Amino acid sequence: MNRFGYLVPEFPGQTHAFFWRELKALTELGHQPEPVSTRHPGQSGPIPTWAHGRIPEIHYLVPPDALQIAGTALTALSGLRHLDELRAASGLKGSPLPPRKLIQDLPRKAALFLAGAALARHARTRGWTHIHVHSCADAAQVALFAHILSGIPYSLTLHGPLSDYGPNQSEKWRNAEFAIVITEQLLAEAQEHLNGSLPTTVKVAPMGVELSAFTRLTPYKPWTQGTQAQIFSCGRLNPSKGHMDLLRALRRVVDSGVDAALTIAGEDEHGGRGYRTVLQQAITDLGLTRRVTLLGAIPEDRVRVELERTHLFALASLQEPLGVAIMEAMAMGVPVVATAAGGVPQLVTEGHSGLLVEPRQPAKLATAMVDILRNPAQAAEMGAHGRIRLESTFDVRQSASALSELMSCPN
Template sequence: MQNNSKVPEKIGILIPQFPGQTHIFFWREILELQNLGVNVTLFSTRMPPAGLISHSWSDTAMRRTNYLVDMSVINAALALLRFPWSVLKEDLRREPREFLKDILLSLPAARRLARACKKEGITHVHAHSARRAATIAALAKVIWGVDYSLTLHGPMSDYGPGQGFKWRHARFGTVITRKLRGELREALGGDVPDQLYLQPMGVDTDELARNAPYQPPEAGEPLKLFSCGRLNMVKGHQDLMDAVKLLRDRGIDARLEIAGQDDDGGAGYYAVLAQKIKDLNLEDHVTLLGAIGADMVHQKLLDAHIFVLASWHEPLGVAYMEAMSCAVPTVGTDAGGVPELIEHGVNGILVAPKAPEILADTIENLATDGEKLKALSAAGRDTIVHGFSSHKGAETLIEGLKA
């Protein structure tokens, strides 16, 4: 496709295992693109496990999504016949064997993507991942000529080998934080596209709002804490539970609810956290809500006195954005890209990761400082409205398509 100032009439958005429990910001961005007049066709690698499908819009999204995983022997054979040896020769020589495996697994899906784009008149695909979705898009480009772009949502180490190949052939790229953008340029040098945009993940600030002012906890009232995030060790939920135990041992009636599920639909880290609740004798005070829909997340945020997510590492953090958009005083960790969102003491509070005692001290101090909580509430909301709306994310993609 020739670069010009006109956005393609039809574009594809490729999201791995869509719709997942953390994919609400993708859906918001898609709706914003449509509001801006862009015709969006959804693609994904495969459907998510049933335990992760919790959103009110999940069924609609799945009906709209073209799933690319194809076990057909014929499709795989025809794709393999187009293996781009000349293009991949140097990458295959430099990269570990895992890269070749990724290419072979991605080829059938790339063929299906290219055929769907040709049939639907789609001239550009944006891969919202730098892992296999990006490999699929890059193969569709070098073999079948489908124009594409991609987004880096986290540290490059999370997205496997072959990054040079994935980024080198892209028309443009987007990155969610300045920190990650610098790391990408340092690691890949000339393989990075000339156009590389900062595209923070965003939220619907009109939907994620309050209908009444935030109110701090009153004397004698239970302290209502809420957390939301995938159930995984790196999200630090276990540290937050330890902090709640410390608070209760100090005589503070802290109550914690955690929304989210593990990647196995409840058969993985959920059980570890459930056992920890029992070990700490917190059955009546800490609740695992599992995967819940956006409407219930919104209500839980409105009910909370403080939002806390104690991640060991967080590229940026949509859960923080949702809480701040709802004007909930927010406590996060000084890790990854979170400081690009939360300015300590101004629009939220940052603590060191893996430090339950410091976390407990921070929550205790906030719980007795109503004026500070109100100030954080207002400043957090203002930060998201002006810098992290889903509308801005959609406009960034359009800017890239016009360049």
């Protein structure tokens, strides 16, 4: 049985339900994963329902409590004997940045180093054999520092384009024991940009859903003329999720003669005081006030309720590494219309489990939505195929099994 650290930055956030599911699956496989995070979530809004009562299980590196400060300081001081390694790992050695930029970045690098010392100390205290990091940004840098200070091995999961995760990727990956990427597309990108810096083992293991938690209570019923078509979307309120395009598509759907309503689950990063206000104004301007409902952040069981009653799931993301919200809809046997952004085509088979359109094309999005709504037999068939697709490839137990196997067979 492996006792290891499971590092997720600013955990738990509204989009982090997958990590709880994977932690549960890893425990069922006989491991002892212990969640650790850089700090408490920075975004406003309530703690996700699935995390209620679980916060005490998470160890936060920042800010340290009084009992941790001395041990962290001693661990940091001991690292001075690894000065050259630390300079290389921090990206300072041989950096192309001008001296002024390097000096400006020193306080941030020092903070990450101290967090790494805190992680090394906690890993030693808990008897961890490994640290798995679900990020390639600052959390990976923290794990790299902890590795240099204590020798504890770490691994990475890449969830999106490398450009999203900041500098110093070569050092983070070169020192990792192994890595997981969630799509073949991301693997190709990593191989192109990190040639010579990849660990020996890099495996593709998609994220997944807990299928037992996303199973219909009643059979799916397609939309019928004379009733209101229910469309559901789920994703944080951020321009990258394409909600504006979805609203414009809905306007076209209604203008085509389909009586449709859209419900969107998710909140912005400012507890409803940010991008939500932009969307609310657009809803008014498009004359959709009575047709669009913004639910805000909702618990998993409410997501299931919405998917149980909807006729169609739609997501218009400009970039989507894979799409757990799409997975949840497919698991519930709901036909999907989505943008062919990022890794979505790996998930949704065009014309089989849903329809795909290019991002930023609200007219084509509307056409695809109307096509599914007006063809009930096609809608039901796509929903059934989606469930089968999830069962075969995107069960959360598969990603947990991949991580379990890699930790059990170190390089």
